[in-house]
Amino acid sequence: MAKKATKSRKSRSSSTTAASAYNPSTPSNEVKSSEKMKRSAQQSVVSEREKRPKSKSRPKSKQKKKKTKIDAKMPKKPPTAFFYFLEDFRKEFQEQNPDIKSMRDIGKACGEKWKLMTYEEKVKYYDIATEKRAEFDRAMAEYIRRKESGEDQETEDDSEFDE
DNA sequence: AGATTGATTGTTCCT
DNA sequence: AGGAACAATCAATCT
Numbered sequence: 488m489a490k491k492a493t494k495s496r497k498s499r500s501s502s503t504t505a506a507s508a509y510n511p512s513t514p515s516n517e518v519k520s521s522e523k524m525k526r527s528a529q530q531s532v533v534s535e536r537e538k539r540p541k542s543k544s545r546p547k548s549k550q551k552k553k554k555t556k557i558d559a560k561m562p563k564k565p566p567t568a569f570f571y572f573l574e575d576f577r578k579e580f581q582e583q584n585p586d587i588k589s590m591r592d593i594g595k596a597c598g599e600k601w602k603l604m605t606y607e608e609k610v611k612y613y614d615i616a617t618e619k620r621a622e623f624d625r626a627m628a629e630y631i632r633r634k635e636s637g638e639d640q641e642t643e644d645d646s647e648f649d650e
Numbered sequence: 651a652g653a654t655t656g657a658t659t660g661t662t663c664c665t
Numbered sequence: 666a667g668g669a670a671c672a673a674t675c676a677a678t679c680t
Contacts, residue, residue, distance in 0.1 A: 564672045567660035590674045594658035
């Protein structure tokens with residue numbers, strides 16, 4: 488039933504689709520207002536964020552490492568629904584399988600179960616991810632704004648204290 | 651000791 | 666239309 492949750496993207500404009508499906512209490516009005524702005528901001532950020540350090544690090548694997556601390560100001564990609572499910576599933580999984588501590592094994596178990604889950608169950612996590620992305624977009628827009636406004640500011644007094 | 655990998659799916663962007 | 670890449674996490678592995 489229901490159409491496939493994997494509606495692909497287009498979430499930005501119709502992101503409310505999935506959410507409204509099970510939660511029709513979410514009016515979509517103001518969204519259009521910012522839609523324009525968000526789009527512009529996003530594209531701008533993309534250029535910046537897509538600056539792939541080709542020489543810096545190119546993992547032979549697909550998933551490159553996280554090389555931590557690159558741009559703390561840059562909003563990282565929000566976790567997907569699956570990741571939220573992982574966070575929750577991990578707890579139970581560790582309780583049931585205290586022997587297994589590696590995320591690798593858990594990930595496999597999660598992936599397997601994830602596929603077994605129904606749309607209703609998954610939609611719950613999809614909603615979280617959807618909202619998170621909305622916030623992410625906003626954070627990104629602000630990030631760009633700040634960057635364009637004056638990146639020179641950079642007040643990092645709190646950071647260099649403890650050393 | 652610090653950096654990196656490995657594994658999962660979802661989302662996103664670019665070509 | 667599809668592929669490439671990255672998102673969290675933590676133990677294990679490598680240098």
